[in-house]
Amino acid sequence: MTVLQLRIHENLYIKDPQSSTLGKKIVAEAIKQIDLLGFEAFTFRKLSLAIHSTEASIYRYFENKHRLLIYLITWYWSWLEYRIQLVTQNLPEPTDRLKAVLKEITNRHQQDDSFPDIDENALNRIVIAESDKTYRIKQVDQYNEDGLFRGYKSLCSYLARLISEINPSYKYPHALASTVLEASTQQLFFAEHLPSLSEVSQSKDPYVSNYNFLQELIFQTIDTSA
Amino acid sequence: MTVLQLRIHENLYIKDPQSSTLGKKIVAEAIKQIDLLGFEAFTFRKLSLAIHSTEASIYRYFENKHRLLIYLITWYWSWLEYRIQLVTQNLPEPTDRLKAVLKEITNRHQQDDSFPDIDENALNRIVIAESDKTYRIKQVDQYNEDGLFRGYKSLCSYLARLISEINPSYKYPHALASTVLEASTQQLFFAEHLPSLSEVSQSKDPYVSNYNFLQELIFQTIDTSA
């Protein structure tokens, strides 16, 4: 299988971690540790010890641990968009495309051999647990200006365009798209940790149940027959 | 106007801040500072300086700043539920009740004279900016066991019951309730900081636009005519 690389916005790193062995080790181990410890308890010191490197070296790749998190989450959204393109290529009907997109978004992902350095499954868990932390910060406006959220915004506007294609008169395609995207991870988080907030928790396969919930939500909302 | 008090889960504080002058000052100033600085930059040291007290004294009320945040956000959800009860009292039709509830949830709140110590407007901004931080933590399961999220869960299940009343066959009342509750603050956050993620940002009054978006979302989703 061909090994691929995703282009990640250059403001997210100081030195491209995909360009060196150490960079790849930093990213791979960061995914492991954030998944395991949670973002708060994760530190560059722990990371440096695990890969037998130093804090100073890691700082040469990432300005701080928060930018590293945004880098990882952005990588995930970009990867999702790439997979969505693959999956929707041969679907002429926008309705089918939307369903396929939702399937992909709510999928419990396995290792993607096109990107051998990244553990997509662990990254998926990180997205579920930590993705909000990318933008729920005081500096959100500055970060946004610097283009750090383009990965997420790109995916969201793709979804919004698809919604508009199906129902051009629907007034809130972007709001619906962002709501569904957010809910897609939120409901899984609730299912695991605050089960009384979502029926998804009672299902044998929460991922499938999540898909059903969101599919109904989106199609009912933009349904023109009403 | 009668001055009221909300009962907040006792695990959220060490000593009830509503029981003393210092306690009230801590809460009032914390709201000001978190609103102004954001939760990350907010510290007990800054807070203690502002109210001419000491860190040690604040620690006698709250175990740490995170629990103080949960206390504030819980206060807000409980207050919302209290207001919702007022507003829905005389509405026999569940459809009218749901609309009134949504109006209340999406309202840009003003000072409530029944609670003179709390700046509801600032607290509303804190909820929009920081509410996720209450539960997006590694200790979420322990916190949940300790009952720290009952305020939010109570509001969510109220909404879910209302949804079920309108459409008893709808399969995801809690998931829809939590999605709408989350979206109600999220969309306002996006409108202000990441406007391309929501049409709500383009409206003259984002609060009204947010209401319209959510109202349509919820009623279309549980509509039985389809």
Next chain:
DNA sequence: GTACGTTGATAGTAATACTATCATAAATCA
């Protein structure tokens, strides 16, 4: 073979999130 770029080693700093101890003033109770 030299120059440059990458990494490692080490040290240091300001701030944070606490914990502990003791003194003092005020409120409570007998």
Next chain:
DNA sequence: TGATTTATGATAGTATTACTATCAACGTAC
């Protein structure tokens, strides 16, 4: 009134974090 809790303040101290700075060593490229 006097004794005793109780609440707060004052002060000090600690481990950890999130960096920044400097210099040495190593390998590669020209």
